[in-house]
Amino acid sequence: MSLGLYLHIPYCFSKCRYCDFYSAPGQRGVPPEYPDALLRELHRFAPDAPLRPDTIYFGGGTPSLLTPDDVARLVEAAQPRPGAEITLEANPETVTEETLRGFRAAGVNRVSFGVQSARDSQLKTLGRPHTAKQARAAFAAAQRAGFTNISGDIMLALPHYTQAEFDETLELIENGGATHVSAYLLKIEPDSAFGRKPPEGLPTSDEAADFYLYAVEQLEHHGYQQYEISNFARPGYEGKHNLIYWDCGDYLGLGPAAHSCMGGKRFYYPPDTDAFLHDTAVPVLDGSCGAEDYLILQLRLRKGLNLEAYKNLYGKEFSTAQLAFVQNCVKAGYANFDGKTLALTPAGLIVQNTILAELL
Known part of the structure; x- marks a missing residue:
């Protein structure tokens, strides 16, 4: 990775x-x-x-x-x-x-x-x-x-x-x-x-x-x-x-207010330059990166969310209700879905937050 x-x-x-x-x-x-x-x-x-x-x-x-x-x-x-x-x-x-x-x-x-x-x-x-x-x-x-x-x-x-x-x-x-x-x-x-x-x-x-x-x-x-x-x-x-x-890979952020995610664990430095300079800034743990993060970030990408990868990585599958909602998004011109990959269109990206709220 x-x-x-x-x-x-x-x-x-x-x-x-x-x-x-x-x-x-x-x-x-x-x-x-x-x-x-x-x-x-x-x-x-x-x-x-x-x-x-x-x-x-x-x-x-x-x-x-x-x-x-x-x-x-x-x-x-x-x-x-x-x-x-x-x-x-x-x-x-x-x-x-x-x-x-x-x-x-x-x-x-x-x-x-x-x-x-x-x-x-x-x-x-x-x-x-x-x-x-x-x-x-x-x-x-x-x-x-x-x-x-x-x-x-x-x-x-x-x-x-x-x-x-x-x-x-x-x-x-x-x-x-x-x-x-x-x-x-x-x-x-x-x-x-x-x-x-x-x-x-x-x-x-x-x-x-x-x-x-x-x-x-x-x-x-x-x-x-x-x-x-x-x-x-x-x-x-x-x-x-x-x-x-966006692919939920590992990244290390150094500096005040910089965020990291390593091995699925998130942390960040406090937004304090003086503390960082004087070596008194202790990174703060900020939870983990999981299935919801992956879904949110993948749907930012035009390539979209691959449902097989979603299942393999996190054991998650769309429910009948979620799939019905996806089909409504397709009919409205907000998404493309071929049964394997869900990808938002530019019009869908504008209302992405509303779509994510329904899917989550």
Whole structure:
């Protein structure tokens, strides 16, 4: 079974207005003691031999605030398997061709840019510190630095959103050489600035659903096949790290607020950077990963839930009532079911939570 390693870099220049991820805004970089703390924890989980993960993912926060030397130290300590996917999330305004070349030399072979929108007015509303011009420059620099696996993020259903804004953003990302696109509906989180003061001009839920279906259609028209509820890729460029999550594989997350699931047991670090730095953060047990988790995660994927695998792994079978509900979903256009695999359509993915509530 594959093993994924997630390294959380919580430092940011500023906090985006929609973000409720754990981060420490107002930082101009990553303090040198932070990579040391990650190395300490990596050794703690693999004291006798290297971890040898199949994927490494530098997430944040803003991982591109790390120095290439720090990235190299962390990759070397983990000793990933040959051909491992090594991803670094990057904010466009934080990278140059020189730093991207440094990350490439450190072992990073996949870079993911948080673009969100091609309109500067929208980026300002979101609290993003970059401009569309900087996003274009970051993609071009990544290509010159030798990256052939590049992802870009798009946010949908933003304030005063239009299909034209999506088209402009997709054009920016596609022209930048992206092989992968993540397209997310804006969600107003209670602990975010938008949660405390929602912006004007937010689309209705029906309008947001229409934007999502339009995005799926346009992305596939441009050669990005949907393989997960929010993720699209050219053939062969699906994100291997996140697929470990969705297939209920083993992953180790290091850093404050980072989550792990190893051998079916979940745990996480408290969201406290100071405690993590000073080696007083004790991972908190968080239950186990079982049949319900597998069903939920597999139905995020366009390939769907294989009922034979579900039975073999967890001894679970759909009841007569569940199968009847599935047939109703098929008739409504929310799912495809051939008797062996249940897969939600894009319309079904929009109402996934309602479908899951019935199945569970």
